[in-house]
Amino acid sequence: MSIWLRVLYAFISVSVATVYGLMLGGIVRKIYARVHGRYGPPVWQPFLDIIQTHSRRVAVSHGNMFLLGPVFRLAGGLGTYLFIPVIYGSAVFGNFSMAGDLLLVMYFIFFGQLGMALGAGNGGHPYSPLGIARGLAQMSTFEVPFSLAVIAVAIQYGSLNITTIVAAQQGGFMNWTLFTNPLAVIAAMISLLGMNMHSPFSIVLAPQEIPIGPPIEMNSSFLGILQTNRGLFAAAKLVLFMNLFFGGATNLLEMVAKTFMIYMFSVFVGAAYPRFRPEQSFRFFLKWPTIIGVLSIIFISYFGGVL
Amino acid sequence: MVSPIYILIMSLAVGFLLSIIDRAGRKISLTAFYGVLTFNVVLMANWLYRFVFLHVPTLVINTAGFKAPISINLELGLMEAFVLFFANLSGLLAAVYLFKKFKETQVSSLILYLLLIMGANGLVMTQDLFNMFVFLEILSISTFALTVLKKSRETLSAGFKYMIAGGVASTFFLLGVVFVYYFTGSLNLGNLSAGSFTNVGLVSVFLLSIAVFIELKPFPANGWALDVYQSVDSGIVSIIAVVNSAAIGFVFYKIMPLLPSEFLTVFGIAGIVTFLFSNMMGLKQDNAKRLLGYSSIGQMGLLLAALIFTANVQPSVRYLVIGGLFLNHLISKAGLFWLAGIVKQDKIKDWGILRSRKPLLVLFGLFIFALSGLPPFAGFWAKWEFVKVLVDAKMFFVLTSVLVGSLFELIFLFRWFTSVVKNTDETNEQLASPGKSKATPVIVFGLMAVISSFGIMRFFYEFNWIQVLPIFAVLAISLIDSLPSKVKGFLSLAAVAGYGYYIYPLLENNLQMFFGVIFIIGSAINIIATLNRKNQSRGFYGFLLMMIFSFGNLLIASTYLEFFLAWEFMTISSFLLILRGQKAQRASLLYLIFSTAGAYLIMVGFSFAPALSSSGGALINVIELVNLPLVSIIVLAIGFMIKSGSAGVHIWLPEAHAEAESDVSPFISAILLKAGVFGLLMLGISYISFTPSFDVFYWIGWVGVITALIGAFMASFQEDAKKLLAYSSMSQVGYVVAALAMITHLGWVSALYLAFNHMMFKSALFIAIAGVYYRTRTRKMYEMGGLIAKMPLSYITVLMSIIAVSGVPPLSGFGAKWLIYTAFITKGWYLQAGVLFFASGVSFLYLYRLIHTIFLGQLKYEHQDIKEAPVWFIIPQYIFMAGIMAISMFPNLIIKPLNVIAMKYFDSSIQIDGLTVISELGHWNGNLVMYVTMAVFAIPFILLLVLKGKTQKVKQFNIVYAAERPESPQTTHVAHNMYAHFRKALGKWTLPRVQLFWDSVAEWSHTLGGFFRRVYTGNGQTYILHIVVYIVVMYVVMGVK
């Protein structure tokens, strides 16, 4: 495959994912509103927001790193997405998965977070490092059950190659990791709640105490880029979960359906639960999901996954 | 040749004459006095020469023209000549030391002194038991009388206690002599042997030996001796500690053949107990001379034990052990007592005054080092051989006591040393000039310490010059120490280059080569940062070179001893480098204690190891063929893990890294820790071929993993930038240890990759922080902030480095993570991998903290005008950055060679397909990742530049802050206790338990020492009671009928 074709495919893939991810964001707002008994904004509100922020004439900057923060963030989202094969067997949505395996994706997730943290830090606002400190701490804890789940998956399929993992789950839903290794999936899904920073793990953004957390100083185009990334990055994570635990997708429709369901899971949990304090959420992740993750490894390595 | 009997005759004759010729003037009598002492030394030197080099047979002198049983006969052999030469030399030098006193006191002191020396000579040479008693009494009485050379209340009471104790002991000795005669009809040692005594007759040798033993001050029947050591004039006390002890010790050596082996074992154990307890009690001591007393008593106990337990080994080893211990004790103890007389400060904490006389300080250090048994001094070799003997004989109780006792001794000696070097809370008092007569003996013994150590290295071990090079480096640099520091810096750089050039052909194995790159090239780059030093930095480059050369010598060491020697040199030099830090007293002491404990373990481990095959070559190459026993592996592993800062034994690490000078820290963190890794790898190589039943490395793997996690946690909670980096090093090396513990191909590739990567980014980080510290003069991160605007170059280094640490693609750190997780999962160490993931997550916390609190956030007012770090700090940083970029872009640059290194020991588990590395589990194309990352970074960047329109740069406090203007950068900078919530969540898990554990160990040892020393009530009668009870107990223990 020529490199240009590959780049073109990547462009298509990214565009689809971004649009999809932003739509999901809109839908979430709508759902929250309805749960709260409001009418809510239209589902395309995120697009309007992005356009609005980009059209600001003056961008306020706090320094070079501040400027690079959103760039890092979006690059992180893009990179994460681009190293995941989105649709099994599809050349268009295969992305650059030949560059690395699951470990690469997992660590690329940090790329954007670290960059954003740096940019926000340069903003000089005390709320941003406060939010980042919470976010990083929370990340380090929800990564534990997630990584245990990943290890369990790697043991189960004998591979860290996402395409291989998806391939192994083909041929009926009973082959999905969800059913062959449910403990790992439970652990991973709980950590997804933390990853998506929905309630009860939304303290990082903490809309009440520290208005919007890390991005507080971000404005105009900077904010616009962050908003774009929010859609893309959400999509990337969902696709990753779909691939690892829900059999992947062989076409776009299946992908949309599955990722939507995964997303709705965290949305519903988020809508139903009040927020944890930081230390509560850290402790939570290190307790039950971690135990479940360890159990999943024990089961998969000693009993071959049969419960 | 002049017969040694003239020593006795001359001393006696001149002694009697002195009272007469003194009337003609003190000058004449002093001339005669020193003449005799010099005569003794020269005579013995001559005899010693004849015995050593001409192999003259043992000389037997019959008095009164009759042979042995009728007359008294004397014997002078190699051992006698050796002991007497040094005893007489000490006698002469102590007399020189006392010159001023001797000029003023009554002539009787001179006479007594001569009698004392004569008594010692007679004791060593005589073969007749009763004669021995007489000489013993002459020695004792003259010593008693000399103790009151300084007539103070303390001296008198100590002397009185000494006398009654000595009286009791000599009563028993006399009884013993008579009983020996009663049972055997002979008093001549030549006619007696252990077989001469039937069951009933044993009581005679018991009395004889116990009396001598009491004179040698066994614990706890030795309170009297301590009082003497504490109170009596330094010149005389040096004689008591050295000459008397040597002579009486030799008596014990001579009567040893009469004793049944059960007696000897009990005595040996009593000696060891004395060694252990004296040193333990020394921990609580704050009076300098009493401390030396504890040490003396301990040393004599050790010497006795060595005498007894080496009885069956080959003579050359025995000579080395006994001679080494003896010489070491003699030189350093006399030297220290003399220094005590010069310093004239009772309390250890007041000895800081020594700093005003640099040469004396150096000598003080020399003696402390020698006394602690550190190389190259005689005690080191003795200990090394002794440990081997004990291990071979399976005397593990003795072995443990020797090592624990030595450690205690080292602790109190170096607490003293570091407080002398570092203690700052005192006046600028100047130490008065000691005068020639007092300084000369100290200098002579200082030189002797050095010469004797080179003698041992030359004659007993025949070392290659390269093994001794670290010492020569110190000596060489000390010669040119007055040059400006930059010149020395460049010279050192050249020396390291030359050294590298020299050892390059010796690195036959790729693994050696790899560590050569880390040790030598890494060091060389780090030296650049030291070029920023402005002052003369006296002593710095010498020890730096010593350390670097020792690193290299570790690689090419071909025997256990060479390896251990290099290891110890490395420890010493790094200790001295750390000690240079402003507040490094505690840190360096902690470092030395842990390192020495580790070194002892390594020594024991090597003693357990089977002999190497004679094929030669570096240890790391021949160790493959060595079947290390399990205990050896365990002990060695712990020793190496102490150096690599593994959890549980890591507490030295943060302190040492933080308190060392800021351009020393990179060496310690980035390079020194790798020495431990190198050691572990060496073990691993042996382990591959001879896996023992118990999987040691499985547990080492766990320790590594836990280390990684604890290090990351601790790093997150630090306020001190260098401590943060230190804990980060601990964590990172934990990864390395865990990886190499897998003993798989991929494990080793990842371990080496991590080690290399760590060397680069940690050097860069420490140098960057050194630059920040240089400008801001603070290490507390919350006192900084917003430095990105002032120090952008340093910022970029830190940014790149933390990306490399964290493992975020595309930089080299990700390669490490990819390799290690793949290795773990392939190995089947799943839970370990889970813990590592956690550690890796936590590492983001401290990394962000590091960069944010220093470089981001709000700039402090006092830092408005600071500049970028000096160029000497920037250059090495960017060399390392270039390295990191290179292996990030082209991971094959390093993966391929590492793959080859590991393939020497394992089948390869990875394929390299072009630029993609393929493992059993997955794949990684670092090159492509880099390009994709660049692209995905460039696109939003360009997008942003296009979209953002006009940018307005705002001033410092122009932020969205609820309509308030923040008042000061301090209140707006989130830095202090940044992860309070995290700490709260983890609760008691973040308690420094290890620290608490070691604190309580220290407290317990001190409490125990404090408890046991209560036996020394100061009451003379209690001391007699101790002696009597001791004798009774020994009588029962030995089962004498």
Added chain:
Amino acid sequence: MISTLILGIALLIIGFYAMLTQKNLIKIVIGFSIADTGTHIIIVSLGYLRGKTAPIIDNAVNAVNAVQEVVDPIPSALVLTAIVIGLAVTAVMLSFIVEMYKKNKSLSIDDYQELKW
């Protein structure tokens, strides 16, 4: 002779007992002197015993001394030396006591324990 041997041992023990229990420095020295006398008696009586009994030695080693019928002269010689030495030690001890008394005006050993631990 056994009875003198016992006497010597008794004096030795009494002497040590005095050294251990008496607080007065001079009495301690008296105790030492008594013990010393006891030692001397032991030595002489051992020599006396040896003179009357067969030597307990193997002939090969000590053929020279084998023929002895009278009291062994060697212990006597030893005692002579020991007596002189004992005197010297006693004298030094007493001179210490005199000096100590000058400094401290006390003859009790309990007043001389400032050096300890």
Added chain:
Amino acid sequence: MIPGIIIGLGVIMIAAAFAAIYFKSLLASIIAAGVISLLASVIYLILGSPDVAMTEASIGSGLTTVIFLFALHRVRKGKSDD
């Protein structure tokens, strides 16, 4: 006969020893100690060592006692200085 004398002497000597210990007066103690030495010299004579006996009588009993008395005198003098 000889054992009888020895036992008699021995009893006296041991009594003197205890006396030396328990006499309140130092002077009396010193004299008692001298008596022990004196009697010891008698025992040496009985045991066939006249040379030892002479030495003991002169040095052990005589000279030693003198030294003791001298020391006592010095100490007494010191005491009166107060």
